[in-house]
Amino acid sequence: MDFTLSEEQLMIQQAARDFAQNELLPGVIERDEEQKFPKEQIKKLGELGFLGMMVDPKYGGSGLDTLSYAIAMEELSKIDASASVVVSVNNSLVCWGLEMFANEEQKQKYLTKLATGEMIGAFCLSEPEAGSDATSQKTTAIDKGDHYLLNGTKNWITNGSTAGVYLVIAQTDIEKGHKGINALIVEKGTPGFEIGPKENKLGIRGSDTHSLMFNDVKVPKENRIGEDGFGFKFAMKTLSGGRIGIAAQALGIAAGAYELALKYSKERKSFGTEICNHQAIAFKLADMHTEIEAARLLVYKAALDKDNGKNYDLSSAMAKLYASKVAMDTTVEAVQIHGGNGFVKDYHVERLMRDAKITQIYEGTSEIQKIVISRSIISK
Ligand code: CAA
Numbered sequence: 001m002d003f004t005l006s007e008e009q010l011m012i013q014q015a016a017r018d019f020a021q022n023e024l025l026p027g028v029i030e031r032d033e034e035q036k037f038p039k040e041q042i043k044k045l046g047e048l049g050f051l052g053m054m055v056d057p058k059y060g061g062s063g064l065d066t067l068s069y070a071i072a073m074e075e076l077s078k079i080d081a082s083a084s085v086v087v088s089v090n091n092s093l094v095c096w097g098l099e100m101f102a103n104e105e106q107k108q109k110y111l112t113k114l115a116t117g118e119m120i121g122a123f124c125l126s127e128p129e130a131g132s133d134a135t136s137q138k139t140t141a142i143d144k145g146d147h148y149l150l151n152g153t154k155n156w157i158t159n160g161s162t163a164g165v166y167l168v169i170a171q172t173d174i175e176k177g178h179k180g181i182n183a184l185i186v187e188k189g190t191p192g193f194e195i196g197p198k199e200n201k202l203g204i205r206g207s208d209t210h211s212l213m214f215n216d217v218k219v220p221k222e223n224r225i226g227e228d229g230f231g232f233k234f235a236m237k238t239l240s241g242g243r244i245g246i247a248a249q250a251l252g253i254a255a256g257a258y259e260l261a262l263k264y265s266k267e268r269k270s271f272g273t274e275i276c277n278h279q280a281i282a283f284k285l286a287d288m289h290t291e292i293e294a295a296r297l298l299v300y301k302a303a304l305d306k307d308n309g310k311n312y313d314l315s316s317a318m319a320k321l322y323a324s325k326v327a328m329d330t331t332v333e334a335v336q337i338h339g340g341n342g343f344v345k346d347y348h349v350e351r352l353m354r355d356a357k358i359t360q361i362y363e364g365t366s367e368i369q370k371i372v373i374s375r376s377i378i379s380k
């Protein structure tokens, strides 16, 4: 398997790296502290084509492959995972879901704006009583002829208040179980649609996470994605690709923390030598470097599976499971290598450690990834 990056992929990597250094790094500590959404930065990312990376240029996208997207996610996440989660959700859950499964009219109406960043999107599956157990949808979308009547609550929705359009999963026919679930496009401002307060989080504090309440919201029939009852499959298929984005985010958090720790260990002295010369520190760096490389190979493999038209349910779950563990382990060790300085905000590693945790929770917890992986290997 050839993992050599093409000229174009190297250019995208450099562009994302430059953007992260020049546009995301300034103010990243303050945005985290004040829970401030990176509005200006997301606007610029849209202008540069990072919000619709894999979308066909005829819908305003950059027409790139999944590997390019994963590479960009890694670079952005080294510096600011609050910004990169917006990139991930918009690209792989919202734009990809619409490009694959929406009809032409829906694509013309929504995809072009989402791919260019004119507006951003949200993906709304989780509920107070349906997180991991995603088929237990309590939100209902009752068929009223020319429209659905939407009622219920969605939890933890990324881009909750900043999105212009929401892909909402809801139960239409309870008798049919998951085959009675639909995916609906809901516009912000539709009467009866309310946005709850912003969540005060451990990490990715700059991102915009809210509950959403739907109270007799009328959603036109033409806003349903795919056939009647396709909503759960839509969510699962979309999440398989989304997990590549979050795996790349986890990889970036790990790599960012490692780069900071390596640099610090070559500068900080104790007992008359740079701390990297103490074997205890050198071995931590060796472990970090090895694990990050292994995570990167899994992320690239999943991206290449998708680009090559292979099934990527298993490879994306493995990439997310492993990369998120590496993100957690690496950031904890990066704090340790920084000693007391690691515990204060100026050195960035404490933020990366807090940000790492979410990669083991969203888009399917690590336990859920193990369910996906084990079912796949047992059924073979
Ligand atoms: N592609 C297509 N279909 C799929 C599929 C996939 N990847 N995975 C499952 N399905 C289908 C199954 O084939 C089945 O359909 P049939 O009955 O026709 O065969 C149907 O979906 C139900 O599947 P299961 O019987 O396997 O369902 P389950 O109840 O056992 O649950 C699960 C499966 C994998 C645990 C699933 O519920 C799941 O993924 N849970 C986690 C939810 C999640 O990831 N949420 C993330 C929310 S978005 C988010 O978090 C964004 C963010 O943070 C930024």
Ligand code: FAD
Binding pocket: 089, 122, 123, 124, 125, 126, 127, 128, 130, 131, 132, 133, 155, 156, 157, 158, 159, 201, 204, 209, 358, 361, 362, 363, 364, 365, 366, 367, 368
């Ligand atoms: P639960 O499902 O209640 O799980 C609790 C614990 O039990 C976990 O450790 C879990 O792994 C474990 N567990 C549950 N079932 C099993 C099982 N069968 N076997 C073994 N262990 C199990 N959702 C969206 O739809 N859209 C978003 O944009 C979005 N963004 C998010 C942003 C943030 C910051 C957060 C925190 C969450 C976001 N989520 C989003 C929700 C996220 O996907 C869920 O939190 C996640 O899927 C877990 O669901 P839960 O919180 O209900 O945990």
